[in-house]
Amino acid sequence: MVQPQRRARNPLSAAVATVLLLIGVIGAFWVPIYARSAPKLGDFPFFYWFQLIWMPVVMVLCYLAYLLMRTAPAVADDANGAAATDGQGAK
Amino acid sequence: MTHINAVSFTIVIVLFAVVTVTGFAAARWRRAESILHLNEWGLGGRGFGTFVTWFLLGGDLYTAYTFIAVPALVYGTGAAGFYALSYTIMVFPIVLVFAPRLWSIARVHGYVTPADFVRGRYGSRGLALAVACTGILATMPYIALQLVGIQAVLTVLGVGGTSANGFIRDLPLLIAFILLAAYTYFSGLRAPALIAFLKDTLVYVMVIVAVLYIPTKLGGWGHIFGVASTHLKTINPKTHKPFGSFIVLPAGEWAYATLALGSALALFMYPHAITGVFAAKRRDVIRRNMAMLPLYSIVLGLIALLGYMALATPAVNAGVKAGGGNAQLSVPLLFEHMFPSWFAGVGYSAIVIGALVPAAIMSIAAANLFTRNIYREFFRPGASDAEQTRVAQFVSLIVKAGALVFVLALPKTFSINLQLLGGIWILQTFPSIVAGLYTRWFHRWALLIGWAAAMVYGTIQAYRAPVGGQAHSHFGGSTAPVLGHVMYIAIAAFVLNLAIAVVGTVVFRALRLPEGADETLPHQFTANPEASAAAPVPATVPGTRPGSPSAT
Numbered sequence: 001m002v003q004p005q006r007r008a009r010n011p012l013s014a015a016v017a018t019v020l021l022l023i024g025v026i027g028a029f030w031v032p033i034y035a036r037s038a039p040k041l042g043d044f045p046f047f048y049w050f051q052l053i054w055m056p057v058v059m060v061l062c063y064l065a066y067l068l069m070r071t072a073p074a075v076a077d078d079a080n081g082a083a084a085t086d087g088q089g090a091k
Numbered sequence: 092m093t094h095i096n097a098v099s100f101t102i103v104i105v106l107f108a109v110v111t112v113t114g115f116a117a118a119r120w121r122r123a124e125s126i127l128h129l130n131e132w133g134l135g136g137r138g139f140g141t142f143v144t145w146f147l148l149g150g151d152l153y154t155a156y157t158f159i160a161v162p163a164l165v166y167g168t169g170a171a172g173f174y175a176l177s178y179t180i181m182v183f184p185i186v187l188v189f190a191p192r193l194w195s196i197a198r199v200h201g202y203v204t205p206a207d208f209v210r211g212r213y214g215s216r217g218l219a220l221a222v223a224c225t226g227i228l229a230t231m232p233y234i235a236l237q238l239v240g241i242q243a244v245l246t247v248l249g250v251g252g253t254s255a256n257g258f259i260r261d262l263p264l265l266i267a268f269i270l271l272a273a274y275t276y277f278s279g280l281r282a283p284a285l286i287a288f289l290k291d292t293l294v295y296v297m298v299i300v301a302v303l304y305i306p307t308k309l310g311g312w313g314h315i316f317g318v319a320s321t322h323l324k325t326i327n328p329k330t331h332k333p334f335g336s337f338i339v340l341p342a343g344e345w346a347y348a349t350l351a352l353g354s355a356l357a358l359f360m361y362p363h364a365i366t367g368v369f370a371a372k373r374r375d376v377i378r379r380n381m382a383m384l385p386l387y388s389i390v391l392g393l394i395a396l397l398g399y400m401a402l403a404t405p406a407v408n409a410g411v412k413a414g415g416g417n418a419q420l421s422v423p424l425l426f427e428h429m430f431p432s433w434f435a436g437v438g439y440s441a442i443v444i445g446a447l448v449p450a451a452i453m454s455i456a457a458a459n460l461f462t463r464n465i466y467r468e469f470f471r472p473g474a475s476d477a478e479q480t481r482v483a484q485f486v487s488l489i490v491k492a493g494a495l496v497f498v499l500a501l502p503k504t505f506s507i508n509l510q511l512l513g514g515i516w517i518l519q520t521f522p523s524i525v526a527g528l529y530t531r532w533f534h535r536w537a538l539l540i541g542w543a544a545a546m547v548y549g550t551i552q553a554y555r556a557p558v559g560g561q562a563h564s565h566f567g568g569s570t571a572p573v574l575g576h577v578m579y580i581a582i583a584a585f586v587l588n589l590a591i592a593v594v595g596t597v598v599f600r601a602l603r604l605p606e607g608a609d610e611t612l613p614h615q616f617t618a619n620p621e622a623s624a625a626a627p628v629p630a631t632v633p634g635t636r637p638g639s640p641s642a643t
Contacts, residue, residue: 021184028180029352031344035170037337043312047338051176052392055385058180062187062382069187069378 017065024058095249096427102436103248103443106293107267110286110444114274114451117281127477129203132279132484133459134370137198141376141383143284147452148367148380149387150287152358153294155240155446156233156510158394163418165398166411169323169335171343173395177351178358179388186359187381190368192528192616194377197369199615204456205365205524206464212527214607215535216468221542222520223464226362229513230457233361234494235506237446237453238264239419242498244439246414247423261499267443268450272491275451276484280370283451290448293441295390301438302393305400305429315396318403342577346570349579357518357581362456363449374619394422401425450491458486508553508566515549515569515581519588526592528616535607537595545588552580 027033028051037045044052118126126132139147157175164172193208202208205226210219241264250263274282306312320337327334339347358364371377401407401421410424411417426438462483467474474482497506523538558567573583 018188021187024184025181028177029348031177031339031348032341035339035341035344035347043316045316045338047170048173048316048396051173051180052389055176055180055389055392058184059382059385062183062385065184065187066378066382070375 013068017068020061020065020068024054024061027054027058096432096435098432099427099436099439100248100250102433103244103440106289106437106440107443110289110447111270111274113286113289114271114278114282117274117285118278120278120281120285125477126279127480129459129462129476129479129483130201132480133203133455134366135280135284137370138372139284139370139376140372141379144367144371144376144380145383146287146291147284147370148364148384150283150290150445150448151363151367151452152384152449153387153391153445154233154237154449155442156236157391158294158442158445159240159243159419159422160236161391161395162398162401162422165395166401166421167335167398167418169319169337170339171335171347172398173339173392174347174350174354176388176392176395177347178354179391180385181351181355182358183381183385183388185355187378189525189528190359190377190381191374193365193524194368194371194374195618195620196528196611196616198374198620199618200610203369204362204460204463205360205520206460209523209527210464210468211610212531213523213535213538214609215539218523218535218539218542219464219468221539222523223460225516225520225542225546226360226460227457229517230362230453231490231494232497232506232509232513233363234450234453234457234490235497236510237450238268238494238498239503239506240446241267241443243417243419244423244442247410247420247427248439264499265495267447268491268495271447271451272454272488275454275487275491279484280366280452280455283448283455284370286444286451287448290441290444291387293437294445297438297441298390298393300434301397301400301426301429305397305425308429309400309403315399315403319399322402346577346579349582350570353518353579353581353585354514356521356585357514360517360520360524362460363453366452366456366459397422397425400429404428450494454487454490454494455483457490458483461486504566511566511569512550512553515553515584516546518581518585519545519549521585522589522592531606531609532596533592534596534599534604536604537592537599540595541588541590541592544591545584548587549580549584552583556580 034047034050034054037047039046041049121136121138130137161172161175164175166172193205196202196208196212200207200211202211204223206219206223209222210216213219245263306315309315316337323335323337324333326332336343359368368377371380398421401411401424404425406428407421407424410428411420414420423439423442426435429435430438462479466482467479471478519542522533522541526533526538552571553569554565556565556567556569556571558564561567569580570577571580571583572578573580
């Protein structure tokens, strides 16, 4: 079997995708950001509307990350490209 | 609540009948030549596209118990219950990172369970057994809790719930579960996949109507939040502390954050979630789904708000009190008092069917684990595909019967405590599974010791957590003070687990203890083989590389 072909992934877009996903997670994990009642949105205290709005934001972030991580058309699909995609793979 | 509402009850019966027929008919859906292969029965042919997978995973992860328990928690404690929302915000960005790798390696090697992967990656039967047993242990009480969800609906419907005769009382639940067991037996994963369409449609309709309609009847959101905030500040006579808080207090922030993070990390360690991932047709299906599944989380956020609507409805509070202070009745009671009976029936059906879909997938996942990682591994190494499937079908029945016994014979708190423990336990398989997707640095024995220590530590901590206001009580919650901060026990155990695994690996490597064979290759973690599960060779996506030489 020949070394299977790799789909090259631009390391930059992988990094950007990771950052986007991290923003999404931290926005929910860092509770002091939203553990407050003001400002209100309509009748909704901040604590509630922030989390309800953060959800679609994370959806968009996930979708952007998906686009970035999706197969790039194989341009630099050589040995270098293959090595760069995987980081610390197994032996 | 003592007499049966004929209209609601009829709607529930009709929709239940539709689901049952669908469940049996699913055996013919995308039928393979033979269902006697675990890829067919246990993973629906590994051919679900984006759309089906979305319904399947959504139907799988957002269970009836969620619909009952999350609003009940909000009803009882206020803002703290919203951790469920924060948790479902975090879960998809996290899973988006590692799930495609898990899918790829499973597809290349034909793994059916997460323990199969651990076995192949570390060459360790012991570690695989640990992962499999943890999965089964954590799943069983989860199935039992689906029954608890159905029971809450039946109680409010007035079906059986008040009869003195135990058999009559439990009969509706028994019938529902026997039918579920039968079509799961015949149709395998195809049954819940097909039923999930109906379930999720009902859930979306129910939630959208509830959120738009109920507040208008209760005097608007301002009134609902006002009542909730006032109630949560009042002192609970049992605990001599406020009932809860309307906004998470600084002292509760760490618990809130770790509960959310721990649950998010744990969710896709559950066998039933991984089963949903493995059943997908392409690698892209997984990623795309992680970007689309948060839609369900929005629904969950709205469902959590039902808890406040229930608080603002005096009739619900009276009903909960009459039911012995059982907050789990709050949502079914809310439907009963707010909706015309036909629509209440739709809402009840959404919850009942919402219990059946995950219960089916969970029992299939547990059956797969038993068959692959216990039966085949330790008892019948040469078991054929057909034999494995027959064993799994049989075990799925046993698992459901076990869950039924759990709920009917033991106090309900027993299932709830075990499910709480299940969340703590399942997270302890994270290092073996997820770290294994990226590196073979960890030593298999170090991972095993870390897992064992964390299981013991987590169990003891959960046992020692007192119920509010009662000294010397046990399993009062999933948080405990660790180093002066109240946090989710699963996360504390997880940190211990990782620390032991790291130290152990350094030591075992220095001692040059055998590492075990690794049957995986680095490129297989990003492989994207086409639909046929039989083809073990990774192929490129057609069209991306015109004129390129063939992969083989």
